[in-house]
Amino acid sequence: MKIIDWIDERISLEAARKFAKKKEVPVFYGTVWYYLGGVALFLFIIQIFTGIMLTFYYQPGINTAYESVKFIVSKVSFGWLVREMHSWSANLFILFIFLHMFTVFFAKAYRKPREMTWLSGMLLLFVALGFGFSGYLLPWNELSYFATRVGTEIAGALPFVGDFILKFLRAGDEVSGATLTRFYGFHVAVLPLVAILILGVHLMLVQFQGMSVPPELEQKPEKRRGSIPFFPNFVLRDVTVWLVVFNIIALLALFFPWELGNKADPLAPAPAGIRPEWYFMFMFQTLKQIPAHFLFMEGELFGVLIFMIGGAIWMLVPFLDKHAGDPNFSDKKWNRVGIFAVAFIIVMTVWGYLV
């Protein structure tokens, strides 16, 4: 008796089989963009596995964090590979989330009935950024320590709640061992739990509603649209892309290893070249360009508020773009907003690295 039959006898797999057979993936010029979300999911899975392996050796604490990471990369068998894959897949994870978000935006896939999918995706982006911010501090090296100091200071610039957020994030007035423990807790417990819950909702919505197609294609009868079965045809394609991404991560891990740098010393002056992770660079560079005082408020506060308002508008675009589902409506306003956002992020990020 086959194992699968053994299981089938106990819990009927027929429903799952039927669903998988029935599910179709549209085939058209934009099918390639469907893989981006899948790649982000694959990278998240790598994160979970490599992250769990790192917790076997990582010890949070100002006297142990740096040392344990050093131990992992130098003494633990394949520890270097696990750390490198964790770091690289974390960066690619955020990159693919951004790409996924922008393709969804320009394809107007956020339109009715997928508003909740867009919202849950946006929440996943914020969680991913939280993962990045909290994980950056964990090796407790110079760059991560001072970048966290600057990052939490920016959060502290908010009116009314800034001071509370600053102290909550730092677990005190300064970035210290308590901050490290708190960030560790967020990174390995709070954020994964939140991420899995939101990801569950996000994937469930995708399964219920199927893949979105462009408005002009949507108007054609379903039978006249090209499609392939989700299983096994699309899944095999997905796995193929995942393997290619896996190979890329392995190559990056070997040829572009992440430096551990020097251990953080809170009493030492900040070293030159303090910069946040690349995905925060556009915000950091923008804040640097705003004068110390702007209008009637501090420049930093002004910048933070602008980003918050921009983020809120971006998040609510399914409700603001009233004509997203109408292929005959030629209002390109939101496309222009999207192009501006992409150009702004690219220009500010490149500028941040050049100066």
Add this chain to the structure above:
Amino acid sequence: MKHVLTITVLVFGTLLSGDVLRKDACYACHLAVDEDRDEDARIMTHIDEDIHLQVGLSCADCHGGDPTAFDDPDAAMWDNDTFIGAVPREDQPDVCGKCHTDPNFMRQYTASVRTDEIQQYWTSQHGKLLKEGNSKVAVCTSCHGVHGIFPKDDPRSPVYPTHVPETCNSCHGNADYMAEFNIPTDQFEKYQTSVHGKALLEENDIGAPACNDCHGNHGALPPDVVTIADICGTCHVNNRKLFISSHLNYDMLEMGAKQCIECHGNHGIQHPTDDLLKVGTQKFVCQSCHEQHGDKAAILATQMDSVIDSLSVRYERAQKKIEHAEQLGMEVSDLYADLDDSRRALIQTRTSIHSFNFATVQKTAEPGFKATANALEGAQGALAEYNQRRVNLFIMIMAASFLVIMLIFKIKNMQKKS
């Protein structure tokens, strides 16, 4: 009423104490006279910053006279018995010594102040010649300045460590001025190019020796201690320790040779390199006294050089390998600890040649060879691991790529069937 008056006087006295100089006739008049002079000829430019005036002394404490006679210059100066005017050079040690030789007086300004300067001065070449009537020699003001004397640890002072060479050179570098003394005048020129001079004057390392660190300051003389090694040894402790226990210490004393100076020079002392031991080259330092070939000194120099050279080459090789491994992303911080041990041993070995004993040199170098071997072995291990990683990764990528190809075939097949 009496108490009120006392308090008023005290309060006003305190408030006005900063302005005490303004109540001094010497100060008030000479300041006015100074304003009419050219800038270079003024004598009161830095008077307010002078340490003596800062601690409450007045012009009259050095020059005599009556500082209360405001409108009467004759009463303030010429008619006053205590007035001595500009202090003659030959009288300066005594005038300054009035206070600077009195521990009880000086203690009120600082607990650790020395009071032997004048005593030392009279033992110096400067002091001796002054006593003989030669007033061209340096006196107190020649080095410390006149009206505007700063404490020695004030960077504006001419005797602040970084200014000492230039201060001494203002007389000693002037060939015309020094002609009658018949001593060289190129010391400063040489000193500027020396390892000490560069450290002090270019890098502002005030730990580096200036003129006074070897010659003394108030008791300045050509070094006159039993061995030169005692002078250099105040800083180069290990070199001195090795040298004075070597046979060369006594041999050189007997010969009347100048020990350290014979090999390293004095004012123009350069950073010693391993070339000083290279027999058969121009730089071989022993040849100035010893015959070059077949001499015991040449044999010893070759032996010592071979140890240093061997350790040095291995150290550099290990360093390069470790840096290479680090560039490839390997974790090598432990190896840097070995490399530090090796470097320390190399420095100690270079120092140990002052024992002029091959066995001592060999023994000193031993831990260096061990540390270097560890560092080299570790670096080679790191590089081997890196290569192994590449091989493993290649296998992994090939396996994954094979899977990708198979999947592509499978997908194509499925497409055909559908």
